[in-house]
Amino acid sequence: MFQPTCDFSSLKQDIIKRLETISSEIDEGLRTLQNDNECVLGKLEDLKERFEQIETVAASFYLNCYLSPFTEKYLDLSTCVQNLSHQKHGGLIVIERRIRLDSIIRQGTPVGATLTSSLLESIFYPGNPLHDGAVLVRGNEIVSAANVLPLSERIVLGKKLGTRHRAALGISEKSDALALVVSEETGRVSFAMEGNLYRIATASSSV
Template identity: 65%
Template sequence: MTDIITTAASYYLKCYLSPYTSKYEDLTICIRNLSERKHGALIVVERKDPLELLIRSNIPIGGTLSHSLIESIFFPGNPLHDGAVLIRSETVVSAANVLPLSDINVSDRKLGTRHRAAIGLTEQCDALVLVVSEETGQASFAISGALHPINVVAP
């Protein structure tokens, strides 16, 4: 049953992303590579709602979205790897961003700061946030205040 849920979530992820970036494949490759290496990541994809008032911006990037760029930002030890990356269309706008944390009750399962930040931002806007767990390598996405595991295995 879990495989069906993660496969369905992977399908919906593509549906949620494709209207907002043509670089969906780069994001998929990036998430798969980060997951395999257990490099934690937090990637915000802006959709219709502007995010300037919700995200505390840090380091401007302004580069074209590619899996290599995102993977290098989240390489352990990189000064930018602890915050979130903001993507608008095909551009990596900024890195090391701070997101609002969710106040959800986490007593039933342990959620790290990245996951709480992903949920927290999506409780307040329509952004989609991709998360890779540093401990397990599990990839997920948050939308509308809910977290969904995704299958990132190569086809």
């Protein structure tokens, strides 16, 4: 097993800076509330958006922390999903952790190649026969592609999820795997772990 590498200082400093800014704005909001002639609804809405942005940046930070003990290729994974997001190419990547996934997923096409960003991107290129299923990553290797995952029946935020997101949640509900998913409609990148879905920051996201 790889040793955790959780010293992503720039992301951590960004989170701290954003939280300090919000703390100051909350103090200002409290002072505003003491004035009966002031309305704070607009400020509360702005703070809500700021918290959502911080959650997205924090998810990016913790994603690398969760991946680094299980693969040395976490930067390749990050580069891949950033590029897929920019091009709005859908993708679903499952990183196996402690629990073996062979009996949980329906096996697709064996790949057996060292993980690189360019190889992953080529698998998910539209029109590639393998692009519709999930890629299985074990350690530093792409084990297989076009795998079929169990689908979650959950509804998140009152909306039905697309197949990729349901599959990402489904595998995270039945194992300790971490699943990265890129939406081809919006380019948004999320990861599923322990039955929860978290959006992560990309170069094109407004965080």
